Amino acid sequence: MAKTNQYCVAENWGKGFIEHGESSKIAFSGLPGNVWQVPAHNKDANLWINKVLGVPKTKDEAQAIVDVEITAEQTAWDALSDEEKANNSRPADITLEE
Amino acid sequence: MATYKGIQGFGIQNVAGDPTFNEGQVWYNSSTSSFKLNKQITTGAWATGGNLNNSAMRLGSAGTQTAALAFAGQEPGPINHTETYNGTSWSDPGANYPASIDDLTGSGSQTSALGYGGASGATATNSWNGSSWTGAPALNVGHEQFAGAGPSNTAALAFGGNSGGYQNACEQYNGSWTNQPTMNTARFGLGGAGTSTLAIAAGGGYQIGSGPGDKGMQTELYNGSWTTVGNLVTPMLSWSIAGTTTSCVGMSGYTVDVNPGILTTQTQSWNGSAWTISPATNSVARKYTAGCGTSAAALLIGGETPGATNATEEFSAPAFTAVTLTTT
Amino acid sequence: MSTYKEINGQKVQYLASDPPNSHAGQVWYNSTSGSLKFNAGAAGSVWVTGGNLNIGRGDGGGVGTATDALSFQGQQPASPSYANATESYNGTSWTTQPTTNTRVFQLGQSGTSTSALGFGGYVPGSRTTATESYNGSSWTTQPTMTTARYGLGGVGASNTEALGFGGYTTSFSANATESYNGSWTNSPNMVKGGSGIMGTGTVTATLSAGGSTYPDVGSVTASESYNGSWTSLNTMPTPRIRGGMTGTTTAAVIFGGSSNVNNVYDGTNWTTSATLNTGHPESQGRAGSSNTNALIFGGASGIDTTESLRSTGGIRELTVS
Numbered sequence: 001m002a003k004t005n006q007y008c009v010a011e012n013w014g015k016g017f018i019e020h021g022e023s024s025k026i027a028f029s030g031l032p033g034n035v036w037q038v039p040a041h042n043k044d045a046n047l048w049i050n051k052v053l054g055v056p057k058t059k060d061e062a063q064a065i066v067d068v069e070i071t072a073e074q075t076a077w078d079a080l081s082d083e084e085k086a087n088n089s090r091p092a093d094i095t096l097e098e
Numbered sequence: 099m100a101t102y103k104g105i106q107g108f109g110i111q112n113v114a115g116d117p118t119f120n121e122g123q124v125w126y127n128s129s130t131s132s133f134k135l136n137k138q139i140t141t142g143a144w145a146t147g148g149n150l151n152n153s154a155m156r157l158g159s160a161g162t163q164t165a166a167l168a169f170a171g172q173e174p175g176p177i178n179h180t181e182t183y184n185g186t187s188w189s190d191p192g193a194n195y196p197a198s199i200d201d202l203t204g205s206g207s208q209t210s211a212l213g214y215g216g217a218s219g220a221t222a223t224n225s226w227n228g229s230s231w232t233g234a235p236a237l238n239v240g241h242e243q244f245a246g247a248g249p250s251n252t253a254a255l256a257f258g259g260n261s262g263g264y265q266n267a268c269e270q271y272n273g274s275w276t277n278q279p280t281m282n283t284a285r286f287g288l289g290g291a292g293t294s295t296l297a298i299a300a301g302g303g304y305q306i307g308s309g310p311g312d313k314g315m316q317t318e319l320y321n322g323s324w325t326t327v328g329n330l331v332t333p334m335l336s337w338s339i340a341g342t343t344t345s346c347v348g349m350s351g352y353t354v355d356v357n358p359g360i361l362t363t364q365t366q367s368w369n370g371s372a373w374t375i376s377p378a379t380n381s382v383a384r385k386y387t388a389g390c391g392t393s394a395a396a397l398l399i400g401g402e403t404p405g406a407t408n409a410t411e412e413f414s415a416p417a418f419t420a421v422t423l424t425t426t
Numbered sequence: 427m428s429t430y431k432e433i434n435g436q437k438v439q440y441l442a443s444d445p446p447n448s449h450a451g452q453v454w455y456n457s458t459s460g461s462l463k464f465n466a467g468a469a470g471s472v473w474v475t476g477g478n479l480n481i482g483r484g485d486g487g488g489v490g491t492a493t494d495a496l497s498f499q500g501q502q503p504a505s506p507s508y509a510n511a512t513e514s515y516n517g518t519s520w521t522t523q524p525t526t527n528t529r530v531f532q533l534g535q536s537g538t539s540t541s542a543l544g545f546g547g548y549v550p551g552s553r554t555t556a557t558e559s560y561n562g563s564s565w566t567t568q569p570t571m572t573t574a575r576y577g578l579g580g581v582g583a584s585n586t587e588a589l590g591f592g593g594y595t596t597s598f599s600a601n602a603t604e605s606y607n608g609s610w611t612n613s614p615n616m617v618k619g620g621s622g623i624m625g626t627g628t629v630t631a632t633l634s635a636g637g638s639t640y641p642d643v644g645s646v647t648a649s650e651s652y653n654g655s656w657t658s659l660n661t662m663p664t665p666r667i668r669g670g671m672t673g674t675t676t677a678a679v680i681f682g683g684s685s686n687v688n689n690v691y692d693g694t695n696w697t698t699s700a701t702l703n704t705g706h707p708e709s710q711g712r713a714g715s716s717n718t719n720a721l722i723f724g725g726a727s728g729i730d731t732t733e734s735l736r737s738t739g740g741i742r743e744l745t746v747s
Contacts, residue, residue: 008644011484011708011726012409013531014507015186015551017146018381020414024143028381029363032403034726036381047597049643053532053577053622053667055684055707056644073404076174084174091404092358148550149507186550187506408503 003098006040007062008054009033022048031094032069035062063096070094116420124423133423142347142365142415144380147397148187150408152179154400156243158195158204159338159388160211160226163395163412167208167226168388172200173406176217180231182208183397183410193230197222203241203256203290204388205248212254212271215241219261223271225251235274239267243336245290245299253294255320260286264303268320270294279323283316289339289389291346296321298343298368301334301351314354317373319343328372332364338389340396340413344370347393347413350401352385361385361403365413367393382409438462444741453744462744469740471679471700471718473733477519479723481511482730485668487535487544487580488711492721492734493517495713496539496560499547501531503728508550512560514539515713515721515732526565528556532622532668532710534590536582536606536629539713543568543585543606546593548576553594557610559585569609573602577668577710579625581632582606589613589629589652592637594621600639603656605629614655618648622667622710626678630654633675633691636666636683644684649696651675662689662696670712670722677717679735682706682725690717702733 010017011034018028025044029037036054038045049056057065073091080088108123115129123136150168157171164185170178176198181188195213202216209228215221219240224231234251241259248254253272258281259265266284269275271294285303292298297320303313314333318324321343330348337351346368353362361383365376384401391397396413400406439445439454448454450467479497486500486509495515502509508529513520526544533547540562547554555570571590577600578593588606591613595602601619604610620637627633632652638644647661662680669683676693686702706725714720720735 009707009726011501012146012149012382013501013548014146014148014410016548018144020143020145020412023145023378023381024141027363027379030382030403030409032405046641046643050597050621050638050640051594053594053638053708054644055667070404076405080174088174088402089358092360151506187508189506 003040005037005059005097006045007057007059007096008036008038008049009057009062009065010036010049010052010054013052017052018048031062031066031096032073033065035065037062037096059096059098066094066096130422134420135423136420141377142367142413143378144365145412145414146381147185147410147412148183150188150400150410151181151190152177153406153408154179155386155402155406156200157388157400158202158213159390159397159399160204160206161208161390163391163397163414165208166390166397166399167204167211168399169204169213170195170197170199170202170216171388171400171406176200188410191229196224196231196233201242203244203246205246205254206250210250210252212246212248212251214246214254214256214271215244215259217242223275227251237275238269238277239265241265241267243286245288245302247290247292247297248294255292255294255297257281257290257297257299257320258285258288258302268324278320281318281324282326283318285313285316287336287352289334289337289348289351291339291341292320292343296343298339298341298346299324300339300346300348300368301330301337303335317368330373331366331375332362334366335359336385338387338398340389340391341368341393345393347376347396347415348373349389349396349398349413350380350382350384350387378413380411380413382407382411384409448741463741464744466742467739470738472736472738473700473702474736475703476517476721476732476734477515478732479520479730480513480522481509482724482728483509483511483531484708484710484725484727484729485531486711486724487533487542488670488713488721488723489535489537489542490515490539490713491715492713492719494539495721495723496523496542497711497713497723498535498542498544498560499526499530499533500711500724501708501726512565515723517734520732524564526558527567528554528558530554530556532576534578534580534588534593535711536580536588537585538583541584541586543582543588545580545588545590545606546571546575546578557606561585571610572604572612575600575602575621577621577623577637579623579634579637581625581627582629587629589632591616591625591632591634591652592619592621592623597640600637603652616656617650617658620646620648620667622683624666624669624671624680624683624710626671626673627675631675633671633673633678635662635671635680635691636669638667649691660695663698664689668708668710669706670709670714670720672712672714672720673717679717679720681720681735682709682712682722700735704731704733705729706731706733
């Protein structure tokens with residue numbers, strides 16, 4: 001079955017990283033670890049990856065990067081005081097889709 | 099009645115660029131060798147803005163998409179940074195918020211703003227004049243994880259929160275705070291926008307750990323007292339909205355449409371009588387954000403993604419945009 | 427069973443030149459160079475961790491050698507994300523130097539630690555033509571490039587000469603080339619080009635490799651050489667963008683960026699070589715004087731670590747400590 005999503009790694013440099021015209025054509029999802037999820041088999045998405053000099057990753061590679069970041073956040077949450085925990089929800093695992 | 103443009107139409111001009119034309123007008127762009135059409139786009143779109151110098155969640159903000167102010171918050175642990183945005187990048191104006199505090203609210207403009215309330219039932223109010231913060235009369239009751247609205251450092255409205263339980267308390271500032279009629283639904287983590295006399299409150303109120311229900315859906319309008327109006331399409335918590343009682347945009351947040359709730363990149367739009375889901379989605383799903391601006395030019399600042407983020411995103415709803423015509 | 431050489435040892439010969447067929451462990455005196463030399467075994471290379479940057483940055487400018495390097499500008503996590511920091515490296519630690527005039531990242535560079543040039547790159551919201559030179563004590567604005575681009579490659583021996591090539595100008599164009607000798611002039615386009623491209627060599631004998639071009643996003647293995655015009659070379663086994671490369675058109679090493687698996691070039695073919703100890707994604711800045719003298723530093727999200735390439739084995743000299 002054809003992939004729906006593709007992934008790349010690129011650090012968000014801020015202004016100009018994602019422009020209005022790109023956002024209106026592409027569904028972006030920024031994930032921990034500088035991982036970005038965009039539509040697969042999509043010319044506009046590919047053009048954007050080229051623009052930001054993104055490094056394409058397989059879903060499994062991207063998942064490994066995200067898992068490292070989420071685990072670190074969960075570890076940090078586990079170390080919070082009870083009062084702080086009551087005020088913050090524990091970061092949930094993120095499962096990437098193909 | 100038929101219009102001139104409906105009868106006569108517009109001539110197709112040959113120009114070296116994309117000037118501002120009427121809706122529906124076609125021209126030839128000689129620089130790109132293409133025919134262009136000025137097409138109506140009302141759904142809006144997101145773009146990344148300059149990253150904050152300091153990542154922050156549960157922070158306060160004020161201003162517009164091109165002249166914004168962000169201050170205090172958590173990262174984790176309370177912080178007191180103040181930053182100003184010029185539409186491209188954030189700068190340090192050289193003046194910290196008087197306290198390191200999170201879950202506060204801000205309103206006003208980049209050069210005339212108020213910061214008020216915060217964690218642990220804080221009532222402190224601080225006034226910003228464009229270069230420094232000074233203390234101002236305190237809120238009557240503490241508010242945390244609440245909403246606010248207002249045009250300057252002399253006029254504001256504070257409403258809702260979670261200080262000693264869900265709050266429906268509302269206070270108005272015009273040099274000092276005076277109690278106002280309470281909201282119809284007590285809630286925290288709500289979004290708020292408008293002025294000190296005309297404000298909108300949307301979402302909020304969800305107790306983490308409980309299942310989804312009708313919480314997080316309510317919308318109320320204030321014009322001296324509160325009136326409940328149409329529900330959100332998607333229940334939202336810990337999010338930011340920007341605009342007025344007749345045109346507002348709700349940005350990202352923590353949706354409790356599913357159990358457990360999740361962060362979303364959804365955008366909801368209010369047209370004065372009903373909410374709709376915008377086709378536009380932002381790129382970094384987050385809660386505990388700050389937001390400011392208008393429904394046509396809004397700014398979403400910081401938040402938790404998980405972990406505090408320095409990401410800033412700009413929502414713009416241009417009425418028209420030039421598109422290239424191609425042959426099929 | 428013990429060997430003769432293990433029991434009796436091997437005499438240290440007095441020779442006018444290095445013996446052609448020495449074996450590992452053999453020691454001799456070279457009377458021409460007046461030095462005691464030995465065969466250290468099969469030639470190889472390994473990356474060794476060095477001192478950390480004071481400010482972790484990625485995709486900044488990098489010039490010099492592995493023991494005398496300069497790092498400038500780049501992208502950092504905050505305060506603000508476009509850096510103007512300058513730091514010098516002595517092989518052990520980094521020292522802060524005067525800041526640049528502009529804040530930019532993904533720029534091109536040429537020169538040495540005391541005579542450097544930074545050009546092009548990305549400033550908030552747009553690519554730039556900005557050019558600055560460093561004389562060892564301060565940065566000075568210079569004439570701007572012809573074509574604004576970021577993720578370009580750059581080579582040159584000093585702050586008065588440079589070749590800037592590749593880099594992102596539009597979606598489908600990343601092959602522009604220009605030369606600097608006090609001001610910029612256009613030069614022949616690259617065959618393919620790329621953004622996040624790497625380069626090394628001189629302004630008259632340049633090697634370029636990798637980079638991203640549409641639609642071969644992130645999977646570019648192309649390599650080219652320049653001697654007044656560009657020519658395609660054999661491809662690399664490992665695709666790479668936003669890394670570093672040092673050496674010449676006949677002996678180069680390319681490293682870091684999108685892959686920790688490095689490649690070496692022998693003038694004809696690219697092959698796989700020693701890997702980095704840790705990741706340095708988005709580390710376009712680099713220093714090094716040859717294919718065995720290289721330095722990589724920084725990377726995405728504020729990475730501040732440094733690694734240098736150390737050759738092992740081969741014929742070496744025994745020195746007095």
